[in-house]
Amino acid sequence: MTVSNALPRRALLAAAAVLAAAPLLAPPALAQTRTAPEPGRTYRIGYAQIVDHPALNATRQGFIDALKAAGFEIGKNLVFDYQNAQGNPGTARNIIEKFIADKVDLLAPCTTPVVLAAIRLTKDTKMPLAFGCITNPVQTGVLTGTDKPTGTNVTGFYTIPPVKRNFDVFLAIKPDLKTIGTIWNSGETNSEALDKLAKAEAERRGIKWVTVTVTSSAEIKNAAESLVGKVDAIVTPQDNTVASAYEALIKVARDAKIPWFSLDVLAVERGAIAGVAQHQYQNGVDWARKVAVPVLLGKDPGTLLAVEAEVFESHVNLAAAKAVGLTVPEAIVKQATKVFEK
Numbered sequence: 541m542t543v544s545n546a547l548p549r550r551a552l553l554a555a556a557a558v559l560a561a562a563p564l565l566a567p568p569a570l571a572q573t574r575t576a577p578e579p580g581r582t583y584r585i586g587y588a589q590i591v592d593h594p595a596l597n598a599t600r601q602g603f604i605d606a607l608k609a610a611g612f613e614i615g616k617n618l619v620f621d622y623q624n625a626q627g628n629p630g631t632a633r634n635i636i637e638k639f640i641a642d643k644v645d646l647l648a649p650c651t652t653p654v655v656l657a658a659i660r661l662t663k664d665t666k667m668p669l670a671f672g673c674i675t676n677p678v679q680t681g682v683l684t685g686t687d688k689p690t691g692t693n694v695t696g697f698y699t700i701p702p703v704k705r706n707f708d709v710f711l712a713i714k715p716d717l718k719t720i721g722t723i724w725n726s727g728e729t730n731s732e733a734l735d736k737l738a739k740a741e742a743e744r745r746g747i748k749w750v751t752v753t754v755t756s757s758a759e760i761k762n763a764a765e766s767l768v769g770k771v772d773a774i775v776t777p778q779d780n781t782v783a784s785a786y787e788a789l790i791k792v793a794r795d796a797k798i799p800w801f802s803l804d805v806l807a808v809e810r811g812a813i814a815g816v817a818q819h820q821y822q823n824g825v826d827w828a829r830k831v832a833v834p835v836l837l838g839k840d841p842g843t844l845l846a847v848e849a850e851v852f853e854s855h856v857n858l859a860a861a862k863a864v865g866l867t868v869p870e871a872i873v874k875q876a877t878k879v880f881e882k
Contacts, residue, residue: 586639602824671696679733697827721771
């Protein structure tokens with residue numbers, strides 16, 4: 541007698557009917573990313589920057605506003621743990637270690653020293669990291685390249701400053717520029733990277749580039765004074781230490797009638813004559829919207845390309861120009877995104 545393991549024909553047909561009527565379940569790997577925060581869940585973000593100043597604070601506010609627009613609201617479903625390293629890289633490391641111990645849902649380091657510390661300390665973890673406030677991430681050592689995702693726990697938002705456009709504006713306002721002085725913190729690799737770009741552009745145009753480095757905001761005044769009588773203008777990068785002491789720089793430059801230009805548009809409102817750059821508030825908005833929110837909603841940061849800033853603005857301060865005896869050409873004023881008259 542032969543025993544068969546096959547099901548009777550009627551049973552097979554019944555099983556087929558049940559399967560046809562059942563909903564298809566996607567494999568876990570194909571599950572869709574959420575489009576809104578999970579109801580009832582409280583998310584936690586660890587956000588740190590190297591120092592407190594208006595430009596970085598504007599970025600942070602843009603970041604928070606974009607999170608709220610996406611449904612992540614402080615006091616409701618979001619704990620936003622903001623920490624300031626007070627200019628100390630050692631403190632930055634301690635802050636990141638605290639965020640790791642707290643098991644935040646997203647690590648959001650702002651500025652190069654904090655970002656580099658965060659990447660090093662989370663290298664062997666799976667903690668999602670979406671960085672911001674970075675100038676040229678390859679030159680600063682944050683990324684090895686920008687043409688493909690990292691495949692790690694890291695993604696982010698970065699800028700490549702429009703150096704050539706800045707020099708076009710500076711020379712339109714002061715055509716006789718022969719020597720330019722600059723000041724930046726030797727400990728900020730983002731400033732070093734930007735200095736190399738600016739120096740190359742200056743030398744390409746036959747302009748001598750004089751660099752003075754500092755290690756703290758307390759040194760800005762002396763650094764500016766050391767350039768008096770040696771340069772035709774001062775051009776500062778998007779340097780966090782310098783930005784925290786703009787007032788000291790302004791006083792020296794105005795007293796000596798030296799034009800001060802900046803590669804940071806927020807410096808123009810505070811007294812620089814002109815600058816072309818991405819706007820810091822918009823940077824925060826785009827950083828959150830394009831990388832931080834997708835990660836919070838479930839995207840693997842290692843699969844997301846780091847995003848480059850696309851929105852740039854040109855700011856001009858007519859009062860600052862007048863204070864050192866310069867007149868801004870009408871063409872430059874007309875093309876400016878913002879014009880300050882006092």
